Amino acid sequence: MGRAPCCDKANVKKGSWSPEEDAKLKSYIEQHGTGGNWIALPHKIGLKRCGKSCRLRWLNYLRPNIKHGGFSEEEDNIIFRLYISIGSRWSIIASQLPGRTDNDVKNYWNTKLKKKFLGKQRKETSAADPKQETRGDGHGDLGITGWPHQPALTYPIDHVCHDVGQGQASMRNEHGVRDSDDGDASNSLVMPSTVPQQQIYDDPFSLAWSSLQQNSGAQALLCPTSFSTELDEILRFNLTKMEGADRPVDESNAATKSEENMNWNEVSPFLYPNIYDERRL
DNA sequence: AACTACCGCAACCGCGATATG
DNA sequence: TCATATCGCGGTTGCGGTAGT
Numbered sequence: 480m481g482r483a484p485c486c487d488k489a490n491v492k493k494g495s496w497s498p499e500e501d502a503k504l505k506s507y508i509e510q511h512g513t514g515g516n517w518i519a520l521p522h523k524i525g526l527k528r529c530g531k532s533c534r535l536r537w538l539n540y541l542r543p544n545i546k547h548g549g550f551s552e553e554e555d556n557i558i559f560r561l562y563i564s565i566g567s568r569w570s571i572i573a574s575q576l577p578g579r580t581d582n583d584v585k586n587y588w589n590t591k592l593k594k595k596f597l598g599k600q601r602k603e604t605s606a607a608d609p610k611q612e613t614r615g616d617g618h619g620d621l622g623i624t625g626w627p628h629q630p631a632l633t634y635p636i637d638h639v640c641h642d643v644g645q646g647q648a649s650m651r652n653e654h655g656v657r658d659s660d661d662g663d664a665s666n667s668l669v670m671p672s673t674v675p676q677q678q679i680y681d682d683p684f685s686l687a688w689s690s691l692q693q694n695s696g697a698q699a700l701l702c703p704t705s706f707s708t709e710l711d712e713i714l715r716f717n718l719t720k721m722e723g724a725d726r727p728v729d730e731s732n733a734a735t736k737s738e739e740n741m742n743w744n745e746v747s748p749f750l751y752p753n754i755y756d757e758r759r760l
Numbered sequence: 761a762a763c764t765a766c767c768g769c770a771a772c773c774g775c776g777a778t779a780t781g
Numbered sequence: 782t783c784a785t786a787t788c789g790c791g792g793t794t795g796c797g798g799t800a801g802t
Contacts, residue, residue: 590768
């Protein structure tokens with residue numbers, strides 16, 4: 480049997496929100512909060528909308544301090560590096576960008592950033608071997624191996640805080656207040672001070688490339704022409720590692736598995752495998 | 761000016777996770 | 782322990798605007 484619908488679709492309005500609907504929803508939530516129940520909320524305020532739709536509208540558009548468009552170069556870099564590190568975990572990535580929503584970041588990546596950085600990749604790759612410039616199958620602009628679909632590359636994300644120990648503060652200074660700045664770091668990928676300082680790259684592609692070169696067992700990557708194939712393999716490897724870690728390996732590792740509770744200590748073993756492997760020995 | 765193709769964004773959908781009774 | 786309700790997330794779709802022909 481299929482899943483029960485979250486609302487009565489016949490009596491629910493779909494499509495774009497009107498200013499009146501926005502005003503109703505916004506004023507109610509500002510006065511009363513969500514009441515912990517999105518499904519019941521539209522009925523309370525007389526909106527013919529699905530609760531999920533209300534939640535999405537609030538989170539992505541009506542919520543205070545939301546920024547739309549105008550992504551900075553630094554934000555581009557953060558998104559790119561996190562995507563390389565953890566894949567399409569948009570909510571986690573967005574949590575590192577105050578005022579940005581997961582939907583916004585996702586759209587921005589899919590429409591602009593992916594092309595921007597993959598274009599760069601192709602450029603560098605083709606410079607080394609012009610024969611790999613294009614594919615005739617119409618997928619050329621998605622990368623030679625389609626690697627964006629297999630994320631979770633191992634490499635440091637000191638980009639989250641360009642200066643270890645100061646990054647948090649610097650982000651705060653730039654954007655004002657962190658969206659998860661409630662004294663509980665459990666919702667953020669917080670960089671521990673023990674993480675070794677890595678070379679700072681202005682260009683995220685260079686950073687990813689350099690990291691691949693440094694990665695043990697990635698000798699083949701030193702040959703630019705095999706970049707895509709090897710990257711593909713590394714991505715698969717790390718993805719497998721991350722998926723495997725969703726299940727407790729031992730008692731000490733059987734902590735919460737919820738992404739919401741993901742913090743640096745849980746993510747970092749995948750980003751810094753060498754460091755954490757050594758600690759276990 | 762009209763048509764078409766493309767792009768960007770808002771919103772929807774479906775599923776897994778979690779909470780609750 | 783199980784069933785059901787709800788939340789939260791990532792992937793996908795659809796629409797409006799714009800550029801190109």
